[in-house]
């Protein structure tokens with residue numbers, strides 16, 4: 097049995113990335129129109145919980161007014177995927193902003209950032225149903241992502257060291273199918289790049305014997321510290337990194353929190369890591385840019401940056417969706433908040 101040494105404890109290193117190719121740019125009139133429509137929803141629903149169906153369905157109806165070019169891109173990502181497992185939407189309205197929060201107590205209610213909240217929910221509703229996990233960030237359906245004083249070294253989105261490539265919540269039985277990150281504010285030096293790599297981009301570079309190993313249950317993932325109440329290390333059962341179709345597999349990996357259970361598995365994971373790091377796409381997100389990651393076929397991470405804690409720090413908002421709410425309905429505690437269950441062992 098492994099001694100469970102995580103692989104991610106290496107020095108910060110530069111990551112190189114190419115610009116994302118699958119992008120949609122909203123025009124100014126399109127963006128203004130969406131902003132106006134958001135305003136009418138806010139007038140009606142301020143004070144309603146984000147988990148309330150009335151609000152979620154209002155966001156879903158709003159999606160019918162998004163430009164058809166954008167809707168088609170989202171539908172294509174949903175149905176066909178793409179080689180990088182990522183889509184960037186630019187020029188979205190985000191509305192007026194206060195200071196970046198420093199602490200959870202300063203995080204805004206959705207009606208304090210209504211345009212950003214509704215735009216993100218509405219876009220994500222084309223890909224699936226928004227969900228959250230009770231154990232993470234109090235089950236908020238849209239989560240504020242900002243650097244936290246004292247958390248700099250953490251491999252979480254509150255940290256500011258290099259956040260290693262990962263599948264989101266890969267240790268759970270029902271991880272999100274897609275996640276989105278909406279940028280409200282970039283970091284001061286514009287260094288913090290969100291990066292991603294799709295498995296389809298690197299598949300042909302992985303030798304056949306390594307592919308076979310990646311399909312065996314010879315890996316374990318540590319639960320993220322945000323999911324473990326007593327901060328005792330907790331590990332999944334052994335699981336494979338790759339499952340499903342040969343030419344379009346599902347990927348579940350965490351380059352910080354995963355251990356390989358033997359030397360061959362470790363070698364295969366190293367090969368995968370090198371290939372993924374050599375084939376990253378991404379960029380420093382600008383206000384009004386929304387990055388969507390297909391969590392079944394791509395990993396994502398973030399380069400390091402320096403927080404200033406002056407109210408003008410980097411600020412993103414994150415939202416997850418499942419593409420099959422029926423499958424997780426028994427786990428719902430409240431609204432769309434799920435009790436988290438550990439990933440089942442999948443035979444390799």
Ligand SMILES: O=C(O)CCC(=O)C(=O)O
Pocket residue numbers: 241253259264277289290291396397398412414
């Ligand atoms: O901060 C970022 O760009 C990405 C953070 C991240 O991986 C996440 O919030 O899931």
Ligand SMILES: [Fe+2]
Pocket residue numbers: 262263264396
């Ligand atoms: Fe993440």
